[in-house]
Amino acid sequence: MTTPTMAVTVLRAPRAARADLTFGLSVGVLGVMVAAAAFAPLIAPYDPDAVDLAAFYSGPSAAHWLGTDALGRDLLSRTIHGARTALLAPLAVVVISTAVGIVLGLIAGWRGGWLDSVLGRLFDVVFAFPSLLLAILAVALFGKGLVAPVIAMSIAYAPFVARLTRSLVVAERSRPYVAAYRVQGFSPPWIATRRVLPNVTPIVGAQSTLNFGYVLAELAALSFLGLGVQAPAADWGAMINEAQAGILGGHFLPALVPAAAVVLAVVAVNVIGEEYSNRIGGGAPA
Amino acid sequence: MSALRRVLGKLGGLLLTLFLASLLVFFSRFLVPGDPVSFLLRGRKPSPEAVAAVNAQYGLDLPPWQQYLSWIGGVLHGDFGRSLQYRQDVGAVIGERMPVTLGLVVMAGLMIAIVGLAAGAIAALNRGRVLDRSILIGLTALGAIPSFVGAIVLIAVFAVQLGWFPSFGSGDGGIDTLYHLVLPSTALALVFVVLVGKVTRSSMVDQLGREHVEVATSRGLRRGTVIRRHVFRNSIGPILTVSGLLVAGLLVASSIVESAFGLAGVGSLLVQSVSRLDFPVVQAIVLLIVFAFVAVNAVIDILEPVIDPRAAAGGGAR
Numbered sequence: 001m002t003t004p005t006m007a008v009t010v011l012r013a014p015r016a017a018r019a020d021l022t023f024g025l026s027v028g029v030l031g032v033m034v035a036a037a038a039f040a041p042l043i044a045p046y047d048p049d050a051v052d053l054a055a056f057y058s059g060p061s062a063a064h065w066l067g068t069d070a071l072g073r074d075l076l077s078r079t080i081h082g083a084r085t086a087l088l089a090p091l092a093v094v095v096i097s098t099a100v101g102i103v104l105g106l107i108a109g110w111r112g113g114w115l116d117s118v119l120g121r122l123f124d125v126v127f128a129f130p131s132l133l134l135a136i137l138a139v140a141l142f143g144k145g146l147v148a149p150v151i152a153m154s155i156a157y158a159p160f161v162a163r164l165t166r167s168l169v170v171a172e173r174s175r176p177y178v179a180a181y182r183v184q185g186f187s188p189p190w191i192a193t194r195r196v197l198p199n200v201t202p203i204v205g206a207q208s209t210l211n212f213g214y215v216l217a218e219l220a221a222l223s224f225l226g227l228g229v230q231a232p233a234a235d236w237g238a239m240i241n242e243a244q245a246g247i248l249g250g251h252f253l254p255a256l257v258p259a260a261a262v263v264l265a266v267v268a269v270n271v272i273g274e275e276y277s278n279r280i281g282g283g284a285p286a
Numbered sequence: 287m288s289a290l291r292r293v294l295g296k297l298g299g300l301l302l303t304l305f306l307a308s309l310l311v312f313f314s315r316f317l318v319p320g321d322p323v324s325f326l327l328r329g330r331k332p333s334p335e336a337v338a339a340v341n342a343q344y345g346l347d348l349p350p351w352q353q354y355l356s357w358i359g360g361v362l363h364g365d366f367g368r369s370l371q372y373r374q375d376v377g378a379v380i381g382e383r384m385p386v387t388l389g390l391v392v393m394a395g396l397m398i399a400i401v402g403l404a405a406g407a408i409a410a411l412n413r414g415r416v417l418d419r420s421i422l423i424g425l426t427a428l429g430a431i432p433s434f435v436g437a438i439v440l441i442a443v444f445a446v447q448l449g450w451f452p453s454f455g456s457g458d459g460g461i462d463t464l465y466h467l468v469l470p471s472t473a474l475a476l477v478f479v480v481l482v483g484k485v486t487r488s489s490m491v492d493q494l495g496r497e498h499v500e501v502a503t504s505r506g507l508r509r510g511t512v513i514r515r516h517v518f519r520n521s522i523g524p525i526l527t528v529s530g531l532l533v534a535g536l537l538v539a540s541s542i543v544e545s546a547f548g549l550a551g552v553g554s555l556l557v558q559s560v561s562r563l564d565f566p567v568v569q570a571i572v573l574l575i576v577f578a579f580v581a582v583n584a585v586i587d588i589l590e591p592v593i594d595p596r597a598a599a600g601g602g603a604r
Contacts, residue, residue, distance in 0.1 A: 121302070121303075121306070124299075124303050125303055125306040125307055125310065128303055128307045128576050128579060128580050129307070129310070129572075130534040130535060130537075130538045130575070130579070132538045132539075133534075133538050133572060133575055133576070136541075136556065136557070136560060136568075136572075137314060137568065137572050139560055140559075140560045140563075140565060140568040141314060141315065141317060141318050142318065217432040218432075220432065220434070221432055221433065221434050221542050224434040224542065224546075225541070225542060225557050226557070226561060227557065227560055227561070237434075240434065240435075240438060243438075244438065244546070247438060247441055247442050247446060248441075248446060248453060250447075252442045252446075255438050255442070256438070256439070256442070259434075259435040259438060259439070262432060262435060263430055263431060263432070266432070267430045270430065
């Protein structure tokens with residue numbers, strides 16, 4: 001009996017180790033980005049908006065580790081400061097959409113009946129609007145910036161959370177422990193919020209972590225289009241937008257540095273989200 | 287009979303969703319506080335003629351539901367009102383830019399289908415081997431590259447550094463346009479290849495483990511026949527469903543790619559109209575994208591039993 005078990009451990013060990021390494025690296029990357037966002041003014045070697053026309057498009061050097069952009073602004077400092085909007089705005093979207101989605105999903109799944117049907121139809125309508133399109137519409141209505149898109153994206157993502165929550169709640173509702181609480185005379189709202197909800201939130205949380213990556217990329221795209229964070233500000237998407245002209249002149253770094261930051265952040269968040277949903281078991285039903 | 291009722295039911299759901307979506311697009315303007323005339327004429331001189339024109343176009347003195355009825359009535363006849371930046375019919379402005387966007391989306395769609403299906407099938411047939419794992423890692427890496435990052439990297443490498451492809455515009459028609467669309471289509475396709483590839487792989491891996499495949503193999507059918515007729519044909523359902531969901535993503539992402547490559551398509555028109563405060567154009571394009579997305583998914587939904595007769599018999603086990 002012991003031999004097969006050992007064989008299994010030997011076979012599985014390298015894979016698990018590799019997964020742990022990727023996960024560890026991702027946590028590290030995200031940790032560095034969070035630290036950069038939190039302590040940007042202390043870490044950044046230069047003022048992100050300080051123009052130095054004598055040093056425009058200077059390549060990487062001891063003075064400017066990642067070089068400078070068309071106006072001689074230090075790319076490293078701008079990228080460090082850019083982590084603030086890049087991380088905070090998606091965080092707001094994920095927190096709002098998760099809170100709203102859990103409440104609506106819990107109501108739909110627990111109550112069922114006509115309320116469930118009405119909410120389901122409402123979700124269908126919102127699903128017909130891709131999140132980035134809803135964000136663009138919001139900018140058309142309320143003007144450029146991040147506030148309107150963040151609210152629009154929260155609305156766009158809430159139905160995904162709500163539908164997942166609903167399906168999990170429906171599955172929980174028929175489990176024996178719920179019946180047991182009912183028989184003991186606990187009120188349905190109490191059972192739903194105090195006993196069912198805690199069983200559902202880890203899986204919803206895993207899904208929301210994955211949503212964070214998508215939202216980050218979409219908000220960066222919005223700023224790249226010139227509709228989100230506006231140009232002089234140090235934001236990854238806005239930096240790439242400003243650097244487009246430079247690419248044609250062969251100056252790649254001003255665009256590639258913030259682009260790499262976006263990709264790194266998305267990959268790190270996705271790895272963490274997937275590992276998290278694997279660890280809580282089963283993962284989110286597709 | 288039941289098939290007809292199913293199709294009618296789906297069509298009813300489709301119409302209801304489209305109706306509710308049109309309400310959202312139309313009444314979104316009412317969320318903006320203040321006077322509608324000053325909202326619609328933001329950034330322009332509110333001359334008496336302009337105010338009168340906007341009033342007439344939107345019927346702003348009518349009650350809101352009548353405004354909606356006259357707007358949706360126009361839309362159903364192909365009349366989307368007048369563009370504020372071009373002083374032209376919105377329908378004409380959009381129609382002019384439609385070919386570029388269609389070419390871009392079709393070309394990207396073909397790339398996604400060919401590369402996604404091939405990568406997924408090869409991975410599935412080599413499941414568990416190094417090739418499978420390399421394809422999965424490759425797909426995941428591609429999936430992490432947002433369209434705008436893909437666009438600037440492609441421009442930097444293939445247009446500027448190597449000079450193989452143009453970086454700007456849509457060419458003078460014919461072959462030249464196809465040539466101009468290679469890089470933009472690639473940038474558009476990148477993110478979506480991963481979805482089709484992964485669904486193809488998992489759907490085929492699922493079928494490969496089925497008894498009917500084992501039976502077909504033990505009957506002595508050639509491996510190619512088994513894979514084509516028994517594995518792939520049964521895997522199409524989920525692949526089609528995911529492809530339908532891609533449509534919305536493709537249409538929206540085309541606005542990013544068109545802006546990056548300076549293509550005069552509908553997507554870049556949307557972005558430009560937001561910047562130039564041309565709300566009638568924005569409203570029309572948003573509505574068109576939503577309609578296209580909902581309609582394509584309804585068609586796939588309705589067609590599914592034709593491709594897979596088991597779906598008609600109440601879904602059944604795949």
